[in-house]
Each structure stands twice: as C-alpha cells, then as structure tokens.
C-alpha cells in the first residue's frame with residue numbers, strides 16, 4: 025500500500041504521520057525544498073508542524089513524478105492551489121480531498137475542481153474537526169469520509185482508520201465540503217467576537233445563527249441536513265469557533281482587536297482559508313438567493329469596508345424574525 029500526500033503544511037504532515045503509523049508506505053510532496061530536507065534528514069517539519077517528531081518511514085519529495093507509483097493520493101494543498109496541484113498528478117488514482125474552501129472565480133467546490141482537473145480519477149472528501157497537531161500526536165479524532173462510491177469509500181475508510189483516528193463514512197460529498205468551507209468563515213466571526221470582547225453569549229449566537237446560514241446554503245447546493253449537523257459541519261464549526269489554535273479564529277480575533285485585515289494577512293506562511301472563502305461564499309450565496317448576514321459581515325471586515333462597531337451594530341439591528 026503506497027499512499028502519496030500532496031502538500032506538507034500542518035495537515036498534510038499530520039496525515040502522513042498518521043497513515044505511516046501502521047505500515048503504509050507514505051511519500052509526502054512538499055513545495056519547499058527546506059521542508060523536504062528537514063523531513064528526510066531530521067524527521068521534523070519545523071516550518072509547518074514544529075515540535076512533532078515524525079516517523080522515519082515518512083519520506084518527503086519535491087518531485088511530483090515520485091507520485092507515479094502511488095495507489096492513493098491525499099490532496100492537502102490550500103484550496104486555491106488545488107486545481108493546479110491535481111492537474112499535475114497521475115490520472116486514474118483515487119483522490120482524497122482534504123482542503124477546505126471554494127475556488128475563487130468559479131465558486132466550485134474542491135470535488136468539482138478536481139473532477140475538471142482529473143476527469144478520470146475517483147474522488148473522496150476527508151473533512152471534520154481535526155486540528156493537525158492533535159492528530160499528529162495521536163489524540164482521539166473522528167472525521168467524515170465522503171465518497172459517492174460506497175465500496176471505494178469503505179475500502180478507503182478501512183485503510184486510513186487508526187486506533188485513535190476514526191473515519192465515519194458518508195455518501196454526501198457536497199455536504200462534507202460545504203461544512204468545511206463555511207465553518208472557516210464563521211470561525212473568523214467568532215474570533216472577532218473574542219477580540220472585540222463581545223462575550224460568550226455572542227459567540228454561541230454566532231455559532232448557532234452561523235450554522236443556520238451554513239444549512240441554508242448547503243441545502244441550496246444539494247447537501248443533506250444530517251451531513252451539515254455531523255462531524256464535517258457542526259463538529260468542525262464548534263472546534264474552530266472556540267480556540268485560538270484555529271488560524272481562522274485567530275485572524276478574526278485580530279480583526280476584533282481593531283487590526284487591519286491587510287496587516288493580518290500580509291506575509292503569512294500558514295493559510296487562513298476563511299479569508300479566501302468569504303468573498304467567494306458571499307458571491308455563491310447571493311447567486312443562490314441565500315441570506316448569509318454573518319458571512320457578509322466577515323467580508324465587510326476583511327475588505328475594510330466599514331468600521332467594526334458599524335458592522336456589529338448592523339448585525340444586531342437586523343429585523344426580528346422567527347428562529
């Protein structure tokens with residue numbers, strides 16, 4: 025069994041570590057030569073997953089040609105790079121998409137992008153409440169594995185499951201993807217509430233009303249409600265909206281403290297996907313006639329379109345309505 029992991033950020037490295045823990049031959053593709061060197065020489069990824077010793081069986085490469093002999097590929101690039109990355113892969117190999125986002129310019133989900141870039145490759149989506157450093161340490165984690173082909177999904181689930189890493193199978197790819205993409209934007213909103221000192225009631229309201237937005241949008245795009253209330257939707261929303269371990273929550277916290285988005289986003293090495301997803305989600309929601317006021321508010325702050333106080337006041341002044 026030879027798996028390839030494409031993308032050696034925190035999540036790709038954690039997945040490579042988990043997979044390699046039970047005899048899977050794992051080859052990890054990294055963009056940065058210094059990551060390739062550090063993984064192969066020191067069994068560390070100090071750039072993206074500092075302080076976690078990696079299994080010596082995780083081998084890194086900077087050459088996509090090394091993926092030619094892999095029979096399973098996990099795609100863990102930032103969402104906006106997924107199209108380019110997938111286009112360079114060998115054809116016909118099952119792809120597990122682990123990136124969370126919606127493509128700018130097309131408003132396509134990652135599975136739709138991958139289908140365009142590699143039309144012959146079977147696709148599954150892996151998404152859920154999974155902080156990379158916890159998974160890499162072997163802490164207990166449950167995650168959704170969505171696949172339209174039940175037999176392939178079962179085989180992949182059995183192959184990637186580990187004693188403390190439990191995939192739950194679903195056939196709702198769209199639902200799994202929408203939960204993961206939307207929760208990142210809502211985590212920015214919850215971070216804003218934290219940074220601006222709005223209190224825990226405000227955070228709970230944002231999680232709950234944000235989940236209503238996620239559900240409205242998901243249903244409009246063909247997701248199933250039970251997927252959105254599962255690990256890849258509500259589960260990941262709760263995780264990401266409650267901890268500064270989340271890059272999206274931390275970004276929001278900075279915005280809530282009054283720091284400009286341009287400063288918070290400049291020169292960062294790690295990805296806060298919600299910042300890229302927010303305007304694309306707004307565009308897709310407007311096109312589908314779905315109201316997403318929390319998402320609209322996050323966009324206004326990211327675009328520096330209105331002062332923080334005004335954005336908060338506008339949300340609070342919305343007409344009263346039934347829950």
Ligand SMILES: NC(=O)C1=CN([C@@H]2O[C@H](COP(=O)(O)OP(=O)(O)OC[C@H]3O[C@@H](n4cnc5c(N)ncnc54)[C@H](O)[C@@H]3O)[C@@H](O)[C@H]2O)C=CC1
Pocket residue numbers: 031032033034035036037054055056072100101102103105109122123124125154155156157293294295296297
């Ligand atoms: N970190 C986490 O706990 C989790 C992350 N994810 C998702 O996984 C995806 C990757 O995130 P992380 O591993 O956290 O990334 P990261 O923030 O740790 O690292 C950034 C990654 O982007 C890559 N990158 C930068 N420019 C690129 C380019 N031009 N082409 C291809 N790759 C490029 C870097 O090589 C690096 O792998 C994101 O969509 C994220 O939402 C999903 C679950 C958990």
Ligand SMILES: O=C(CO)COP(=O)(O)O
Pocket residue numbers: 124152153154155156208211260263264269270271272273295296297
């Ligand atoms: O997706 C994640 C956890 O499931 C990671 O969240 P952040 O990208 O906000 O750090």
